[in-house]
Amino acid sequence: MEMPSEALEKFLTLFSPGKLMAIALLVAAAWLLLTLMLYLLQQLALQFPRHRLLINRIYPLTRVIIWSAVVLYAVVGIIQPHASVLFAIMGSAGLALGLATQEPIKNMVSGLIIMINPPYRVGDMVNLAGHYGEVIKLEWSVTWLRTFDDNTVMVPNAEALKTAVSNSNSGALDEQIAVTLQLPAHSDHQRAMQLAREATLCSPYCFLKKPVAVLLGTENVMGQVMLTITIKAYVLDVRLERRFATDIHVRVIDAYKTAGLWPLPFEPVNAA
């Protein structure tokens, strides 16, 4: 039977300076390749903004594949451990890593699942773990969002698979926006709906290829019945979501003011 000192000696011989140098070179080459690839993809996305969602999808999965290949080649091609050593290391390292890094591993596996079967992609507008924003980076273990307050939020990937994810555009550049306005119950609701639709169509950010819907409802606000006008329209680009919502508000309020349906809703309604 092999003595522990001999096993250790064998193990150490696996990591000769030459092999370590080769691994370092391999890692450097992979890093350079990925940096170059990221740069080129970013340039490509800038050149073809219309296809930026598709282009941004390429990097996360490619990075996982390249790093996996690097690890595999470093172990099998460079270190070339004896099968028994390999299994021994894998067994003990697996146990140790499994116990110590349960959460990160869970996140990484979740990240892999997200990349293969994505509930969202880079560029999508999502509501993730209570945060709403654009997915700016999809890493192996975490997802980065940029919110409308310009905050960068990091969400562990395991969280994305554990909770419900709401995706506003699902890989498309356009996205539906809902804007709700209130009017007193006695307002001319048909005129209000017509004006809302027309004013929305006037916005240069409105994606006209998709329909504009105006829905009417009622709501009880502080004991008063109010009409709610909900405008559902598509914005040309997800990044213009807030700008479009504001634009609709301004245009519809302007139209209501011109038509005499505003300023309300808090004006008291005369009983007569």
Added chain:
Amino acid sequence: MFKALRARGQALYDKWHSPKPIEDTGALLSPTRLGQLRLQQLETLPESVLQAFAPDPLAWQDPRFVGRELALAALEKVVAQWREGNGRLAVLVGPPGCGLTSTLNQLREQAERVSYLSLPHRPCSHADVMRLLQSVFSLDTAPTSTSAAIELINNLPPSIILLDDGHMLLARKMGNGAALQTLGAVLLATQERHCWVLACAKQAWRRLCFMYGCHRLFVHVVEIEYFTEPELTQSVEARLYGLGYQWQVRVGLKEGERDPLAPYFSLLHDHAEGHPQLGYFLLLQALIVEEQGQLLALEDIPRLDVAGLKSCADDELFSLAEIYAHGGLHKVEHETLFRLAPDQSLVRLEQLRQLGLLVRDQSNYRLAPLMAQATVQHLVNANRLY
């Protein structure tokens, strides 16, 4: 399958036998210099050549009208069907500068009375539509209501009505929808009495279809595109025909020999992407006329420098997109559309003009015709136009 294989074989044969492409060494023309270059052309080229390539629409039966035979036949069929009592609304759609007005002009001589009207303003109210109908039918007063207009128009002698500049029907403005509904009602109710043919720029037509479903009203949609390579070649030849010039490289050319000009026309089409006006401009830029021998020669064919488009800010791209879709915007229309202060709007428009992307006609701004195609491609690519 056999047909496809034969076509593939024919294409390979043609490629093998086509003349060698020439080296593309043409200069890059900055959009800001185009006006200056146009003036230089006026000084260096003979008047007859400049006249032949003038950008004005071609009149009825002008021999320079080529390459639009299919569209013209389709429109003539529409008129024939109307004569048979099966009148339906027709629209001629194409990108700006592809020859919509010239094609429409070919219908101006008919047995019936023909009214031609270039739409003067964007209808945004019922009264605007009534005034438009008054202009079309030369009425003393504008009709008071839609039903009165329909009755009045249906009592007039049958006529063919050619409405040009259909992009003027589009306005992202309150009241435009209602106005178009009124106009649509009148057109539908009078389509059997009168033959209505509208010519509309492609982008505006798409918008009208998206917003108001106009494609449901117009049964006949005749589409034309920019010239293909043979069409551009044919058009250039037709414009030079009868001027008494001869291509230098064709002197002494025997029958059956390869045309030495073909690679030049191929490059010209490539640089202009079939846009007639741009093609003629680039051709004139490369053209050398030897007056004594009445010979024509070509230098390297230049191309447009479109790098300046990349410097446009996001808001500027939106302005360009809307100006293109509307076929031009008045300064005030631009202000209203983008909710800008007058000065802010003017600064944006003037900056774009300085870049050579817009031209100004009084206070109306439209895309510079020669840069229009490159601008549109950039806007589509940047997801600002669809």
